[in-house]
Amino acid sequence: MRIFISADIEGCTGIVHRDQLMPEGKTYAAARKLMTGDINAAIVGALRVDPAAEFVVCDGHGVMRNILLEELHEAAQLVIGPATVENKPLCQSQGCDDSFDLAFFTGYHSRAGTLLRPEGFVGQAPGGLLSHTWVGSTICNFRMNGQVVGEAALNAAVVGTWDIPVGLVVGAHELGPECEQTLPGGHVFVQTKTSYGPTCALCLPPAKTKKLIEDGAEEAVKRFKAGKLKALKPKLPVTMEIEVYRREMADKACRVAGVERTGERTIAVTAPRVDQAAVLAWTAVVRAQDEDPAWLK
Numbered sequence: 001m002r003i004f005i006s007a008d009i010e011g012c013t014g015i016v017h018r019d020q021l022m023p024e025g026k027t028y029a030a031a032r033k034l035m036t037g038d039i040n041a042a043i044v045g046a047l048r049v050d051p052a053a054e055f056v057v058c059d060g061h062g063v064m065r066n067i068l069l070e071e072l073h074e075a076a077q078l079v080i081g082p083a084t085v086e087n088k089p090l091c092q093s094q095g096c097d098d099s100f101d102l103a104f105f106t107g108y109h110s111r112a113g114t115l116l117r118p119e120g121f122v123g124q125a126p127g128g129l130l131s132h133t134w135v136g137s138t139i140c141n142f143r144m145n146g147q148v149v150g151e152a153a154l155n156a157a158v159v160g161t162w163d164i165p166v167g168l169v170v171g172a173h174e175l176g177p178e179c180e181q182t183l184p185g186g187h188v189f190v191q192t193k194t195s196y197g198p199t200c201a202l203c204l205p206p207a208k209t210k211k212l213i214e215d216g217a218e219e220a221v222k223r224f225k226a227g228k229l230k231a232l233k234p235k236l237p238v239t240m241e242i243e244v245y246r247r248e249m250a251d252k253a254c255r256v257a258g259v260e261r262t263g264e265r266t267i268a269v270t271a272p273r274v275d276q277a278a279v280l281a282w283t284a285v286v287r288a289q290d291e292d293p294a295w296l297k
């Protein structure tokens, strides 16, 4: 079987702070190792059920050159390179096609606007751990056919274009309920940490998450083989509506052919297939940037 792994970093073991997310950060080198470790654990777990399984991993965070190829499991190949429209129009799902059977999402995080409400918490609810959707500085809400979604449902719908279900999602605790609400269900969720706020979490060490992710991936492949997983298939044609933070961003985004202005700070795309809508939506978001940001170079 062939398994597509879309890999982000914010939900990975031990990742809590911006300093860990970009190459200029002092703790970035260690973060890359943690990210690669989570992916390898997912591969090892899947191989327990299908020793002949093949994997393609898409590096889906920031500069998209984070995962350490030299440490990646030999059963995998890796999509490396920035998500320019020319390069990587499917962004975090680049490399996926109808040759795959199953998808895993590692290091995923909760959507833009997530609030944490721990039991007994009094006062203002803190934001979710490193929560955002695609580009944190640009997007405040992303709706698919009217439902607010994060990157998990967005990419689940993209791989659903080829009827590929998501079997495993790995991330911080608040991503669990988000996936319950926006994925078709049946997937395995593995929690790497309990979020306290935007940049703090109670983290399990890699020695522990390695076991949890291996077991989760094993269970996901078993569920797939038992026919228990369903692909996310939004009603077609699908509409993706993006609410941005500033009017100027929408001004720029709606210059892309096929992008419609639906409000002062909202734009929308509609397409007969989810992958086509996602490419158009990503193109609009890239064009909405004020200048070439470091993560696109």
Ligand SMILES: [Zn+2]
Binding pocket: 008, 009, 010, 060, 061, 109, 134, 151
């Ligand atoms: Zn992300």
